[in-house]
Amino acid sequence: MAETKFVGKRSAAAGGWGALKSCGKQLLGSGAALSGAKTLLKANQPDGFDCPGCAWGDPEHGSSFEFCENGVKAVAWEATAKRTEPDFFGRYTVSELRNWTDYALEHEGRLTQPMRYDAASDRYYPVEWEDAFAEIGAVLRSLDNPNRAEFYTSGRASNEAAFLYQMFVRLYGTNNFPDCSNMCHEASGVGLTQAVGVGKGTVLLEDFEKADAIFVIGQNPGTNHPRMLGDLRRASERGAQIVVLNPVKERGLERFSDPQRKVEMLHGGSGAIATHYFQPRLGGDMAAVRGIAKLVFARDDAAVAAGQPSLLDHDFITTHTADLDAYRAAVDATDWDHILDQSGLTRDEIEQMADVYLAADKVICTWAMGVTQHRHSVATIREITSLMLLRGNLGKPGAGLCPVRGHSNVQGDRTVGINEKAPPALIDALERELGVPIPRQPGHNVLGAIGAMMDGSAQAFIGLGGNFARATPDSALIADALSSLKLTVHVATKLNHCHLVPGETSFILPCLGRTEIDRNSKGVSQIVTVEDSMSMVHGSGGINRPASPWLRSEVKIVAGIAAATVGSSVVDWATLSDDNDLIRDMISRVLPGFHDYNTRVRKPRGFHLRNSAANREWNTPSGKANFSTASLPEATEHQQTRKADGQFVLQTFRSHDQYNTTIYGMDDRYRGIYGKRTIVFMHPDDIASIGAKAGDIMDVVGEHDDGVSRVAKGFSLVAYDIPRGCVAGYYPELNCLVPLSTFGSESYTPASKSVIVSFRHQKELAAA
Structure with missing residues (x-):
């Protein structure tokens, strides 16, 4: 018999009372309603912690309530009163726990003590921190080649932990850095680096207050980064055109009821987001953008032929770009039948988008994984960038490119060195700082690491956060690969399925959460830092009592493993990890843009990392922003x-x-x-x-x-x-x-x- 009872009414608008009810439900369900509510008042505040949710930017004015439903869920999830104590592992074998859902596992609460897997009993047992570090170090040292170990990083890790991690791994002798960014916005980094010389977005949050048009492609901010909806709605209210390309009709892109607007909440009102909503076929975004460009060129030709001003920004193009003729040739060679069939849109729909683009002096284009998780994603991002270059929509207020990252510090981790293809300048700087040679051979990304685990060449996996077994494709194959390793180590706050496919030797190492106080040996509270999608670097200091006295910070855990593996002759890990200011001082000596790190990050809202493309400086081989020359895929x-x-x-x-x-x-x-x-x-x-x-x-x-x-x-x-x-x-x-x-x-x-x-x-x- 058909089962339909799980299908109900969609929300009339994103946000609103539904969001507030959900927030209350999450806080009550966590068992920490009062403390959770108090904690939220410190989210994204200069004297509080950075929200452990998404990477959307914080406003310069620093609202007292700059958090959203996602932020509430993230805080309630982390600040829960529930605990996964050692006796929990005494009640269940790992084999039994594999049958639990993801929700059920994490709903058990925070991990409280370091645990070691015992294969004979198929259970995890408590272990002392120093014993765990010693055994992990011994296994890593026993491998005949450092490249047999894989070091994964989740975007939840702080800049300080990630910097220490990459330094340890490179001193160990490898550049194997499979990273969560490999599974989400890697195409953005590659495509933007090729096109404009920097793999990050070029806009600031205030640019959304100045844009005439905003193109939102392949993303669902209502679910993934809800605070963005407020910025989009305010832009729409002042007359900006919001053009959405998304195969699925998402409520959050249609209407939004802002829980922070008291009168609106009282009357049950809401406001429109999208002024235009188009539903391309999966994989059809590049064709849709190519269609817009084709119309822009055609209308420009007609304007010039009629003696009118050109529709293109020729001053910008001449001064700042390369390969326009090759791009024009690629666009001209693309016929309309191919564009319409591949995009799934009509000619009229593409005409409407071209109308919006040409009528706007300042355009922002923003996208997420609906663009980046296709075979031709890099080419799609190059196409988006090329369209923006035609009218100089880079490097001016209210315009630019905006890939929206997911995890709160996935961008920052890459900035501070989590990169399997490290830039030579980073390696040079590390060698100057440490006085020893650093490996330069590229290491493994996520797919490379999986391949190495599957063919037996990888023998160890250390995960700094995340749920590698569930986040990666071909789940069954990944589980088999992980369980065949000599060593698996997971730094985590809660139990997840990746912990349930242990290798020969396996540890779960519980860490402090973003909301929790981290005191050093002198009793001084430590802060960490993160970088959002707008390249703003913020300080984050926890305010809650740690979930367990046995918890250690990610920085302390990384340092403990490092000291047990490579020793402390080159880096004094214990001293460095006892004072995060010392780590930031080192970062400022190694990485450009981080001067006066400790001073600037303690100012309200932190500081902005300079973006060369936003300043119309192009760090590309041509010295200019490069138009794409790619053809559309022959067939999606x-x-x-x-x-x-x-x-x-x-x-x-x-x-x-x-x-x-x-x-x-x-x-x-x-x-x-x-x-x-x-x-x-x-x-x-x-x-x-x-x-x-x-x-x-x-x-x-x-x-x-x-x-x-x-x-x-x-x-x-x-x-x-x-x-x-x-x-x-x-x-x-x-x-x-x-x-x-x-x-x-x-x-x-x-x-x-x-x-x-x-x-x-x-x-x-x-x-x-």
């Missing part, structure tokens, strides 16, 4: 599946009660889903085309031709407003269908938005 996955009966293209995304692999709850109220996560969103006509109806439970079958069998069992079909041939569902549940063999060209990011699948009733699959 969506175009390929139309040749095969019953195949579709799947994108994985978050629910509203989720942040990355962390599941806060089972609802997704903006999409009208309650109490269930094993679902697939699908166009009603597509549901009918496979002989099914909404609510039917199907198995989702991976159809990539690489010899690997992939099946996600028991997923309910939900009729939704999404283009024909495109389907969507939640990760990490559907990561088992994302193939390691399909990834972004040049970025090596898993193509999680371009997964080819089919659907079968379970009895049909068994018969096959």
Whole structure:
């Protein structure tokens, strides 16, 4: 019988009373309602902590309530009164815990003591910190080559912990730095570096107050970075055009009710976000932008022929760019049939976008993983940048490029050195600082690390935060790979599935959270720092009592492992880790832009890292901003599946009660889903085309031709407003269908938005 009770009414608008009710539910559910509420008043404040949620920028004026529903969930999740004590591990074997959901595991609360896995009993047992460090160091030293170890970093790590981590790993002798950025915005870094010489966005938060038009491509801020909705709504209210390209109709991009507007909340009001909303097919964004550029060139030709001023910014183009002629040739060579078929948009829709772009003097283009997780993502970002260059929309107020990162410090980790392809200047600076040679050979990114684990060349994995086993594609293969290692070490605040695939020797090392006080040996409270998507570096000092007296900071844990592995003759790890100011002093000597680090980060709102592209300085081989010369893909996955009966293209995304692999709850109220996560969103006509109806439970079958069998069992079909041939569902549940063999060209990011699948009733699959 079809199951439909989990489908309900979508929220009328993002935010509003629904957000406040959800916040209250999260605080009450954490068991720390009063303390959590008090904690929130210090979020994103000069004397408080940086929100452990998303990387959206904080306003310069520093609102007393600059947090959002996501921030409340993140704080409640971390500041929970629940604890995962050693006796919990005495009650359950690791094999039993593998059957628990992600939500159930993390709902048990904060880890309290370092734990070591015992294979004989299949349980974790408490271990002393120094014993854990000594054993980890002994295993790492026993490896015949440092390149046999993989050192993963989550974007939750602070600048100080990440800097110490990369310094330790390079002293150990490798550049193996698989990083969470490899799975999200790597394409942004690669594409922007090629185009403008810096792999970061070029805008500040105040630029959103000045833009005439904002293009929002492949992102869902209502769920992923809700504070952005306030900036978009204010821009819309003052007359800026907000153009959205997203295959799925997302409530947060349609309407927003700001919980901080008292009168609006009283009357149940809301305001529009998007002035234009278009739904391209999955993978069709590059074609859509190419269509806009084609119209811009055509209209410019017509204007010049009529004796009118050119529509292009020729002064900017001549002074600051290269390869315009080659880009124009690529655009001219792209026919409209290809553009329309690949984008899934009509000519009229692309004309509307071109109208907005040409009418605006100042344009911001912002994007997220809907752009970055395709095979041709780097080319798409180059295309977006090229469109912006045509009218000089870089390096002026109210205009620029804005990739929106996820985790609160994923950008900062890369800035301070978490990079498997370290810039020569960084290695040079480290060698000057430390007085010893540093390895220069590129190391492994995420896919490289997975490949090394699978072929046996990697023998150790250390994870500084994150949930590697669930965040990566081909989940079953990753679990097998991790469990085959000699050593697995996880620095974490809560239990997750990655901890349940232990290697021969395995440790869980519990760390302090962002909201907790970190005192050094002199009793002085320490601060750490993070960098947001606008390159603002903020201080963050916890205010809560630690969840357990056994917890150590990430900095202390990294230093402990480092001292036990490489010794303290080059770096005095104990002294350095006892005073974060000393780490920041070292960063200021090694990295450009961090001068007077300790002074500037203690000022309200922190400081801005200078962006060369925002100042129209182009650190590229040509010395200029480079137009793209790429052609559109010959065929996207969506175009390929139309040749095969019953195949579709799947994108994985978050629910509203989720942040990355962390599941806060089972609802997704903006999409009208309650109490269930094993679902697939699908166009009603597509549901009918496979002989099914909404609510039917199907198995989702991976159809990539690489010899690997992939099946996600028991997923309910939900009729939704999404283009024909495109389907969507939640990760990490559907990561088992994302193939390691399909990834972004040049970025090596898993193509999680371009997964080819089919659907079968379970009895049909068994018969096959």
